[in-house]
Amino acid sequence: MSIVIKNLKKSYGDQIIFDDFNLVLQEKKITGILGPSGAGKTTLLNLCCGLEKPDSGTIEGINPTSISYIFQEPRLLPWRTIRENLRFVFKGQSIKKSGSHDKEIDEMLRMVGLDTVGDYYPQELSGGMRQRVAIARAFLYPSELLLMDEPFSSLDLMLKNKLMGDFLKIWEQDKRTVVFVSHNQEEINQLAHEVLTFSDKPVRVLKRETIY
Amino acid sequence: MISTKLQNKQIQSLIKIAKKIGVALFWVLLWAVAAWWVDSSLVLPSPLDTLKGIITLSGNFKFFVSIGVTLLRVFGGVTISVALGLVLGLIGGLNKPFYEIMNPFVSIIKSLPVVSVIILINLWIASGVVPLVVTFLICFPVTWTNVVQGVHATDDNLLQMAKVYNVSQQRIIRDIYIPAVKPYAVSALMNAIGLGWKVTVTAEVLANALPSVGMNLYYSKIYLETDLLFSWTFVIVMCSYIIEKVTLYIIERNKRKGADQCQLS
Numbered sequence: 001m002s003i004v005i006k007n008l009k010k011s012y013g014d015q016i017i018f019d020d021f022n023l024v025l026q027e028k029k030i031t032g033i034l035g036p037s038g039a040g041k042t043t044l045l046n047l048c049c050g051l052e053k054p055d056s057g058t059i060e061g062i063n064p065t066s067i068s069y070i071f072q073e074p075r076l077l078p079w080r081t082i083r084e085n086l087r088f089v090f091k092g093q094s095i096k097k098s099g100s101h102d103k104e105i106d107e108m109l110r111m112v113g114l115d116t117v118g119d120y121y122p123q124e125l126s127g128g129m130r131q132r133v134a135i136a137r138a139f140l141y142p143s144e145l146l147l148m149d150e151p152f153s154s155l156d157l158m159l160k161n162k163l164m165g166d167f168l169k170i171w172e173q174d175k176r177t178v179v180f181v182s183h184n185q186e187e188i189n190q191l192a193h194e195v196l197t198f199s200d201k202p203v204r205v206l207k208r209e210t211i212y
Numbered sequence: 213m214i215s216t217k218l219q220n221k222q223i224q225s226l227i228k229i230a231k232k233i234g235v236a237l238f239w240v241l242l243w244a245v246a247a248w249w250v251d252s253s254l255v256l257p258s259p260l261d262t263l264k265g266i267i268t269l270s271g272n273f274k275f276f277v278s279i280g281v282t283l284l285r286v287f288g289g290v291t292i293s294v295a296l297g298l299v300l301g302l303i304g305g306l307n308k309p310f311y312e313i314m315n316p317f318v319s320i321i322k323s324l325p326v327v328s329v330i331i332l333i334n335l336w337i338a339s340g341v342v343p344l345v346v347t348f349l350i351c352f353p354v355t356w357t358n359v360v361q362g363v364h365a366t367d368d369n370l371l372q373m374a375k376v377y378n379v380s381q382q383r384i385i386r387d388i389y390i391p392a393v394k395p396y397a398v399s400a401l402m403n404a405i406g407l408g409w410k411v412t413v414t415a416e417v418l419a420n421a422l423p424s425v426g427m428n429l430y431y432s433k434i435y436l437e438t439d440l441l442f443s444w445t446f447v448i449v450m451c452s453y454i455i456e457k458v459t460l461y462i463i464e465r466n467k468r469k470g471a472d473q474c475q476l477s
Contacts, residue, residue, distance in 0.1 A: 023473040049376050065378045075373040089388060090379040095387060141377055 001061045002027045003177065005144070008041060008057035017043050019202040021057070030171065030178040032192030034185060040203045041181040045069070045147045048179065062145055063109070068138035068176075070151040074130035076122040082109070082133050083118040089141045101140075108136045112166055128159040135163065139170050148180040152187055164190055265443030274423065279451065282343075282412060286455075289347025290408040294401050296348075297355025299379040302389065304356065305363020314356070322353045326411060330418045340422070343415035350411045351404040355397070362396030363389055375413035398463055405459060409452040 003025040010018040017040040025031050033041050046052040048059055049067045076085045080095065083105060087094070090101045109115045112132040114125075122130050131151060138146055152160045168191065170179065182188050188195050189211060197207040240259050247258035257265070269275045277468055305313040321329075329349055334342050374384045416426025425448060432441035 040253045051372055051375065067376055067378075069373070071369070071373065073369065075369050075388060077370065077391070080387065087398075088383070089379060091378075091380065095383075137377075147376075 003061040003179075005061065006058045006060070006185055008047070008059070009055040010040075010047065010052070011055060016202045018047075018054070018057075023196075023205065024198050025177065025179060026194060027061075029189055029193040030180055032181070032188035033179065033181045033194045033198060034188055034195060035198030035203070036200050037183065038123050038197050039200050041198060042149050044203075045149050045181060047144070049147055065068045066142070066144045068143040068146045068179055070131075070134050070138045070146070070148040072150050072153060074122065074127075074134040076130060076133055081119050081121055081162060082114065082125070083120060085122070085133060085139055086140055087131045089137055105136075108140050108170075111170060112136045128163070131155065132163060132166070135167060135170070135210045139174075146176045150177065150182050150184075153183070160187070167191065185198060229299050254436060254438050257442050261439040262442040262446055265437075265439040266446060269440065269443055269447075278423045278425050278428055281423050281446065282416065283451065285343045285416070285421075285424075286408045286412045288344045288406075289412060290351055290401075290404045292344075293348045293351035294355050294397075294404055297352050297400065297404075298359055298393075298397055301356045301359025302363060302385070303392065305360045305393075306385075306389070311360065318353045318356050321349055322357075326350060326414060327418065332414045334419045339419045342419035342439065343412045343421055343424070343426070346415040346419075347411050351407055354403050354407065355400040358396040358400035358403075359393055362393035365396075366392040401459065401463075402456065405456055406452065409448060409455075413448060 005021060005023040005025075006032065008018045008021040008054075009016075015068065015106060032042070035041050043052060047054055048062060049069055050064050076082075080088065083102075084095045086105045086108070087099070087101065090099075106115065106118070109118055109198075112135060114129060114132055114136070117125060117129065122133070123135070132153070135151065152163055155163065164187065180191060192211055194210050196205050198204070199206045244259050247253075247256045247261075250256045253261050300314065304314050326346070330342060330346050333345050333349075335347060370388050370392075371384065374388060413424075413426040413429065415421070416424035417430045421427065424446060429441060429444045429448075432438070432444060
């Protein structure tokens with residue numbers, strides 16, 4: 001089911017971010033969103049996952065309990081190991097004890113090249129490794145929609161290319177609907193099936209193009 | 213290479229200990245000079261008189277009974293206030309209406325003079341229990357305020373992540389709020405221990421609680437046994453210091469790796 005945004009309105013004080021905004025996002029595709037800083041790209045993701053509420057309008061086609069989100073920062077629990085951080089998002093799975101999801105977790109850690117650091121704490125890993133944990137967490141969580149807010153922006157070029165490769169490899173397996181926000185045209189072109197270019201506030205879609 | 217490093221570390225820690233002993237000796241020496249200059253053990257007993265006083269006191273079984281009962285009061289008051297402060301502070305931090313109800317009560321207790329609380333409580337309950345209740349009343353607001361602050365300072369980014377991933381409230385409390393509140397709770401515990409001693413002993417004096425360290429201090433004062441007054445004060449300071457160190461040691465031992473890392477990684 002596609003995501004349908006209808007007559008969306010959202011403002012912060014005098015600043016109108018979305019004013020009668022309409023958009024359809026394709027199901028099981030990666031949609032990339034480009035746009036200037038502060039235009040409202042992150043706000044759109046936050047509205048989609050319920051972290052923020054619209055002033056008016058609707059967003060249809062999203063199951064609120066079935067969303068994964070890769071934030072700009074990894075957002076890992078610093079007092080938990082990598083494996084415990086991944087168990088954290090599984091309902092009914094003990095965080096400390098191994099359980100039914102451990103096989104998936106080990107498999108995912110192997111896929112993102114972190115199989116040797118499952119018992120490490122986040123602060124013992126590099127920024128890139130932590131971001132890979134965040135990607136692993138997003139894919140491990142059984143979601144229909146994956147939101148990504150500039151997840152590669154803080155990484156160096158080599159690591160970014162490696163992670164984007166890993167990301168596509170994992171995505172190919174279950175083909176979730178992905179909404180991917182970035183400043184970087186290259187990143188978007190490399191990952192997205194469809195690219196939307198947003199204007200400055202209030203947001204309008206300036207360009208919509210299909211990559212492949 | 214490694215053994216040289218270890219040796220250096222040992223030397224450094226020995227220098228540190230020597231420095232501490234040096235500083236302590238400096239103050240004891242200053243005290244001794246002041247006592248010699250005053251030349252009246254009634255006004256200012258010397259360190260030697262104080263030490264003699266401790267030796268005399270420790271020869272009497274009642275000395276240990278007094279310390280034991282005072283310790284029980286301190287522990288009782290601090291334990292109850294920290295336990296309740298943790299639970300109610302957590303609820304207050306998470307639930308605004310509960311916070312609104314509790315906050316005036318806590319603010320009033322915080323602003324009450326300790327002596328007024330002691331005298332007032334003494335009108336209502338038995339003398340022996342007064343120090344415990346007063347210690348609770350004085351230490352509880354410290355814990356409550358710290359824990360509420362800890363809950364409010366919990367990293368919003370982690371909470372948002374948990375919300376998106378539909379993590380249960382129970383798990384959010386256990387794995388985000390409680391670890392985030394831990395440093396605040398530890399600081400509250402250390403404050404409560406420090407405060408607990410002072411308040412308990414003061415309450416023991418004002419409430420005539422027996423047996424107690426506080427009443428022994430009081431008797432030393434009325435019988436003009438200044439050397440014993442100093443000895444009892446020294447005992448209180450040492451007990452407070454030892455309990456603080458033991459608590460810190462226990463906290464350090466139980467600290468999980470990474471548990472003190474509250475910043476978002």
